[in-house]
Each structure stands twice: as structure tokens, then as C-alpha cells.
Amino acid sequence: MPFVTLDGQPFHYLDQGQGPVVLLxxxxxxxxxxxxxxxxALSRHYRVIALDLWGHGQSGRLPEGMTSLDDLARQALALMDHLEVDCFSLVGLSVGGMWGARLALMAPKRLEALVLMDTYVGVEPEPTRQYYFSLFDTIQASGSIPEPLLDIVVPIFFRPGIDPQSPLYQQFRATLAALPAERLRDSIVPLGRIIFGRDDILPRLPELNARRTLVMCGDQDKPRPPSEALEMAELIGCPHLLIPEAGHISNLENPEFVTRALLEFLRN
Incomplete structure (x- = not known):
């Protein structure tokens, strides 16, 4: 699995398949x-590049001096430069869409298509921001995500009706429970503060290419409700698609629907 050094830290990514490039x-x-x-599915027709965020997967710690989602967009562009990829499509879910929209605004001529999934590029509503920041304070202090906090955090990502004993749910819970203190304090918590303390780029959405943009959202997404997706799609003037029987991680709760929609949109 390849790495590139960005802002002094090892950045990990997957690079699979051949053809037009799709960045996830x-x-x-x-x-x-x-x-x-x-x-x-996509790597049968496309060259798929998928990133690990700082402190996630095999990527290194959050680089010193990172303050904004614009930094993530710039780093993703630096990866594309490193791989000598000029033009590509981008599919971003949640924070992937937050920095993905910024990348599209930074380098519009390089984007062939943009899919924004279960995301929102406006500011975090103040009560929600304060709530998440209080969770970050708890994690920072304890150096772990304690059991009671796991009971709060894990369900946020799934539709309300999901079986808590399902492998998808249990595997995610186990992954969070196993995060080491150093990674939480050096990367996960400060990155979370950047994400939920983000500035508002809703006024810039009309600058995006409406014909090449699609907004998708799980019909039962709690943290990023369908109303936010509709608001963004209307500002862009692009199509808007609800993913049935899905919460925030819609691509895993209804993978067949999402994969089919992505293949159709990218083909067109």
C-alpha cells in the first residue's frame, strides 16, 4: 500500500484499477x-484512489500547523500532483465532501465530476458544535473513547433501525474502542475540532459545475439530514438523490444502491 510524504507526514492511500481516475x-x-x-465495483472500470485521513488507517499524525479543511483539499491535490493525475472525479462522504467541495472550488478545471454524499459545507449549528467539542474534551482528557461515549458516538453513523449486533456496527465500535491515546490526542481530536469548527462555504456553491455535480444522502442520516443535502443541491442547481434505508455511512448500509448510482453518474 503506497504512501506519500505531505507536510512532513506519511499519507497513506489505496491505488487500484485502471482507467479514468476516481478519488474517494x-x-x-x-x-x-x-x-x-x-x-x-469501480476499479473494474476506473483507477480508484482512496485516502486515509490523518491519524486514520495507516496515515501519520496530523501535520503541525493544520487549521482548516482547505489544508485537506490542498493535500489531496498534492497527492494527485505526486501521482501525475491531471483530471479526476471526486466522491466525498461526510468530511470527504466538506474538503471535496473546497478542492472543486480550488481547482475547477481538474474536476470531471463531483459527488457530495452525506455532507454539509455550511457551518456546524452552534449547539451541535458545542456538543461535539464537549465530547472531544472528554476524549482528550481520558485518552480513550470510554464505553458510555461509544454508546453515544457509534449509533450516530447508522440508520436508527440497524441491529447493534450486526458485524458492521460491532466492527466499527471495536475499531473506535481500540484507538490508542496518542493517536486520539495528536490527530483524531484536533482533526475533529477542525471539521466541526469549519467556516461556511455555502455562498460559494453556485460556483460549482451543476452538470457535473451530484448530491446524495441517506434517507435516515441523523448528523447530516436530507434537508441539508437538498439545500446544497438547490444552491448548486444539481441533481439530488436520497439513498433508501441508509444513515450517515450510506455507502455501507445500502452499498448496491450507492454503487449503481455512482457508476451511472460517472458514466454519464
Whole structure:
């Protein structure tokens, strides 16, 4: 699995398949393996590049001096430069969409298509921001995600009706429980503060290419509800698709629907 040094730290990514390039941006607290069903299908027709966020998967710690999601967009562009990829499509879920929209605004001529999934590029509503920051304070102090906090954090990512004993749910819970203190304090918590303390780029969404953009959202997404997806799609003037029977990690809760929609959109 390849690495590139960005801002002094090792940045890990998957690079699989051949053809036009599709860059996948993952959710906070998940690594590139969350895209496994889509990577398998897309890499038959495309060259798929999927990133591990700082402190996630096999990527190194958050680089010194990172303050904004613009830094993530710039780093993703630096990876594309390193790989000598000029033009590509971008599919970003959650924070992947937050920095993905910024990348599209930074380098519009390099984007062939943009899919924003279960994401929102406006500011975090103040009560939610304060709530998440209080969770970060608890994690920072304890150097772990304690059991009671896991009971709060894990369900956020899934539709309300999911079986808590399902492998998807249990595997994610176990991954969070196993995160070492150093990684939480050096990368996960400060990156979370950057994500949930982000600035508002909603006013810039009309600058995006509406014909080449698609907004998708799980119909039962709690942290990024469908109303936010609709708001963004209307500002862009692009199509808007609800993913049935899915929460925040919609690509894993309804992988067949998402994969089919992505293949159709990228083909067109």
C-alpha cells in the first residue's frame, strides 16, 4: 500500500484499477476500507484512489500547523500532483465532501465530476458544535473513547433501525474502542475540532459545475439530514438523490444502491 510524504507526514492511500481516475474521500473516524464495496465495483472500470485521513488507517499524525479543511483539499491535490493525475472525479462522504467541495472550488478545471454524499459545507449549528467539542474534551482528557461515549458516538453513523449486533456496527465500535491515546490526542481530536469548527462555504456553491455535480444522502442520516443535502443541491442547481434505508455511512448500509448510482453518474 503506497504512501506519500505531505507536510512532513506519511499519507497513506489505496491505488487500484485502471482507467479514468476516481478519488474517494472517507468519513471522519473511518479509513479507506469503508469504500470496499465501491472500490471492488469501480476499479473494474476506473483507477480508484482512496485516502486515509490523518491519524486514520495507516496515515501519520496530523501535520503541525493544520487549521482548516482547505489544508485537506490542498493535500489531496498534492497527492494527485505526486501521482501525475491531471483530471479526476471526486466522491466525498461526510468530511470527504466538506474538503471535496473546497478542492472543486480550488481547482475547477481538474474536476470531471463531483459527488457530495452525506455532507454539509455550511457551518456546524452552534449547539451541535458545542456538543461535539464537549465530547472531544472528554476524549482528550481520558485518552480513550470510554464505553458510555461509544454508546453515544457509534449509533450516530447508522440508520436508527440497524441491529447493534450486526458485524458492521460491532466492527466499527471495536475499531473506535481500540484507538490508542496518542493517536486520539495528536490527530483524531484536533482533526475533529477542525471539521466541526469549519467556516461556511455555502455562498460559494453556485460556483460549482451543476452538470457535473451530484448530491446524495441517506434517507435516515441523523448528523447530516436530507434537508441539508437538498439545500446544497438547490444552491448548486444539481441533481439530488436520497439513498433508501441508509444513515450517515450510506455507502455501507445500502452499498448496491450507492454503487449503481455512482457508476451511472460517472458514466454519464
Amino acid at each position: 474521500g472517507s468519513s471522519y473516524l473511518w479509513d479507506h476500507t469503508m469504500w470496499a464495496p465501491q472500490i471492488e
